[in-house]
Amino acid sequence: MCLAIPMQIVEIDGYNARCSAKGVQREVSLFMLQGEPVAVGDYVMVHVGYAIQVMTEQEARSAWELFDEMLAVVGNDS
Amino acid sequence: MKNAQDWLDKIRALPIEGNVRIMNVCGGHERSISMAGLRSALPQNIELIAGPGCPVCVCPEEDVYQAIQLALHAGVILVAFGDMLRVPVNVPKNEIRSLEQAKAAGADVRPIASPREAVKIAQENPEKNVVFFAAGFETTTAPVAAMMLEGVPDNLLLLLSGRLTWPAVAMLLDSGEPGFDALIAPGHVSTVMGPEEWLFVVERHGLPAAVAGFTPVSLLAAMYSVLRQLLEGERFLDNCYPELVRPGGNFAAQKQLAQAMQVVDSNWRGIGVIPASGYALNPEFAAHDARKRYPDFDAAGRKRAGQMPPGCDCARVVLGKIRPNECKLYGRACIPKSPIGPCMVSDEGACRIWWASGIRTNAEADA
Numbered sequence: 001m002c003l004a005i006p007m008q009i010v011e012i013d014g015y016n017a018r019c020s021a022k023g024v025q026r027e028v029s030l031f032m033l034q035g036e037p038v039a040v041g042d043y044v045m046v047h048v049g050y051a052i053q054v055m056t057e058q059e060a061r062s063a064w065e066l067f068d069e070m071l072a073v074v075g076n077d078s
Numbered sequence: 079m080k081n082a083q084d085w086l087d088k089i090r091a092l093p094i095e096g097n098v099r100i101m102n103v104c105g106g107h108e109r110s111i112s113m114a115g116l117r118s119a120l121p122q123n124i125e126l127i128a129g130p131g132c133p134v135c136v137c138p139e140e141d142v143y144q145a146i147q148l149a150l151h152a153g154v155i156l157v158a159f160g161d162m163l164r165v166p167v168n169v170p171k172n173e174i175r176s177l178e179q180a181k182a183a184g185a186d187v188r189p190i191a192s193p194r195e196a197v198k199i200a201q202e203n204p205e206k207n208v209v210f211f212a213a214g215f216e217t218t219t220a221p222v223a224a225m226m227l228e229g230v231p232d233n234l235l236l237l238l239s240g241r242l243t244w245p246a247v248a249m250l251l252d253s254g255e256p257g258f259d260a261l262i263a264p265g266h267v268s269t270v271m272g273p274e275e276w277l278f279v280v281e282r283h284g285l286p287a288a289v290a291g292f293t294p295v296s297l298l299a300a301m302y303s304v305l306r307q308l309l310e311g312e313r314f315l316d317n318c319y320p321e322l323v324r325p326g327g328n329f330a331a332q333k334q335l336a337q338a339m340q341v342v343d344s345n346w347r348g349i350g351v352i353p354a355s356g357y358a359l360n361p362e363f364a365a366h367d368a369r370k371r372y373p374d375f376d377a378a379g380r381k382r383a384g385q386m387p388p389g390c391d392c393a394r395v396v397l398g399k400i401r402p403n404e405c406k407l408y409g410r411a412c413i414p415k416s417p418i419g420p421c422m423v424s425d426e427g428a429c430r431i432w433w434a435s436g437i438r439t440n441a442e443a444d445a
């Protein structure tokens with residue numbers, strides 16, 4: 001179903017955030033991170049449009065690398 | 079210990095005698111394992127088994143059937159995660175057998191990637207009921223719960239088919255023939271629900287377990303951990319994904335799940351009812367429950383409801399009893415372009431993942 005992807009928070013408006021990953025921007029809900037101190041510039045793991053946890057930049061980068069590799073493989077498929 | 083090669087070397091240096099079967103229960107794990115070629119990179123006596131990690135594959139056939147009937151006959155807009163659209167139901171040849179076919183026949187069926195899109199579609203179409211057919215494990219069902227609590231329009235209804243991951247593993251372990259010797263626990267389910275959910279594997283059944291992330295490095299670290307536990311006779315639940323998996327998990331998400339939904343006994347396609355393994359909406363949200371609003375479209379009792387398509391061995395694939403290419407139809411009648419069963423449809427289905435990673439021959443043909 002929908003892979004979880006790390007994104008960086010660009011803008012916050014209540015529980016709504018604008019997040020970006022590799023140049024693509026998306027609306028993301030921060031509703032599941034109530035009680036977590038999240039700020040613009042932070043990295044979050046996003047699943048089906050909802051941030052499920054905060055993460056470090058380093059972890060975000062290694063996850064992005066993984067996606068690039070997988071996309072390269074899947075791109076050759078079917 | 080930074081790269082995958084170092085971990086592989088460390089695993090190869092372990093004095094493992096006999097065969098060890100390590101099961102994963104997450105489509106994302108299976109995809110990383112297959113794409114990185116970890117099966118062939120590891121010593122031959124270590125077998126990696128794809129277990130119950132695909133919520134689309136185990137979504138009850140009768141729920142998919144109900145979604146199709148609602149789309150065709152109830153005048154609703156039916157929205158679902160894209161994977162669900164091609165899942166086939168068991169109907170005679172000339173009848174509509176998937177949401178995709180219902181759409182082609184004129185029904186208003188729309189793929190979505192987020193519960194937020196369902197809310198938006200409901201807001202934009204106030205004159206119609208929008209039914210959100212929501213299948214998924216905890217990581218997907220928690221956002222659906224969050225959506226309900228954030229507040230949804232009156233015309234948004236849920237056909238909820240959420241499932242919990244651990245009860246299927248508990249069922250395998252309780253069966254006496256689990257088919258595996260160690261467990262790699264799912265990373266994002268543990269991110270939300272907390273790693274402690276998996277303690278029963280270690281404490282009650284004495285099997286090593288480790289939570290893993292999705293990079294080959296994290297997966298190999300988890301495999302190394304469970305192999306060492308086996309060798310040294312130690313048992314503990316290791317956390318090889320500490321970057322996201324915190325003790326207790328995401329408390330806000332768990333609270334939201336409990337506020338919106340309750341855990342109930344649930345049917346798994348081709349497998350049967352597993353106790354306390356699914357989610358149902360709480361009574362406060364009954365007005366948003368498509369099962370309550372449209373009871374006439376519930377035809378769970380029809381012949382062949384709940385089953386896999388004829389010849390499809392997806393249920394045994396899901397439980398890790400056979401490898402995907404041991405199904406007689408794999409790579410023959412069943413390929414991603416013309417899938418017979420849900421395991422070849424979903425991106426999280428083991429058949430689909432194996433095919434995408436380049437395994438094109440049936441195990442029978444190999445022999």
Ligand code: SF4
Pocket residue numbers: 389390391392393395402405406407408409412413417418419420421422423429
């Ligand atoms: S190969 Fe196709 S028919 Fe066989 S188990 Fe997988 S999905 Fe079912």
